[in-house]
Amino acid sequence: MFGCCNRLFSSSCGCQCKGCSSCPSQNVTPTPVFPPIQPSPPTPVPAPQLRGLQATFTAGSGGTVADGFPIPFNNLISNNALGASFVTGSITLTRPGTYLVNWWVAPEIAVAAVESEGQSATAGQVTDEISFAASLNGQIISGSCAPVGTGQVNGFALVTVTSTPATLQIVNDSGSNVVLAEVSAQAGVSVTQLA
Numbered sequence: 001m002f003g004c005c006n007r008l009f010s011s012s013c014g015c016q017c018k019g020c021s022s023c024p025s026q027n028v029t030p031t032p033v034f035p036p037i038q039p040s041p042p043t044p045v046p047a048p049q050l051r052g053l054q055a056t057f058t059a060g061s062g063g064t065v066a067d068g069f070p071i072p073f074n075n076l077i078s079n080n081a082l083g084a085s086f087v088t089g090s091i092t093l094t095r096p097g098t099y100l101v102n103w104w105v106a107p108e109i110a111v112a113a114v115e116s117e118g119q120s121a122t123a124g125q126v127t128d129e130i131s132f133a134a135s136l137n138g139q140i141i142s143g144s145c146a147p148v149g150t151g152q153v154n155g156f157a158l159v160t161v162t163s164t165p166a167t168l169q170i171v172n173d174s175g176s177n178v179v180l181a182e183v184s185a186q187a188g189v190s191v192t193q194l195a
Helices: none
Strands: 051-057 063-065 075-080 084-087 090-093 097-105 107-111 129-136 139-147 153-161 166-172 177-180 187-193
Touching (some): 051 084, 090 187, 097 129, 139 153, 153 166, 166 187
Antiparallel strands (some): 051 187, 084 090, 090 166, 097 153, 097 187, 107 177, 129 139
16 A cells, blocks of 8 residues: 555655554544534424304395395304404404405395385396495405396405404495395305415
């Protein structure tokens, strides 16, 4: 084996000897070996907690929602740690944050406002569109609409709550009264806190 410590080339070795038998004895300082540091296990990230509320309106024989009035949701299906209270027709949000609101309504027909005053409506007075909207503290945020007739109106909105408590409602924004269909549930709403 050849190297700086080989006696064939030099009797005085100027390099640090690593313990080869051909070098003159030198003081060899062992290199300290530390045990490897075990990595600490990662801190588990808690699974996000889904906070939500779901309610429906069940009137049995339909019903009418007057123009500008909220759907009177009367059946609380679930309230999973949302921090909201539910009173017929209104959801009170008690935590600031961003909420996803989904709703659906099963209308039968829109009745012109004049009909609610005791007069009969002519064809020209009947609204051609049904509209429901999410309202936060009395202010319309987002609406959805559909042509008059049997069917379903669906809507959704992202609602940001900065000060609490805040009152959330789904209101008739059609410009006329809306008669709901005679089905097992006439409307539904779900509220999910996103952040």
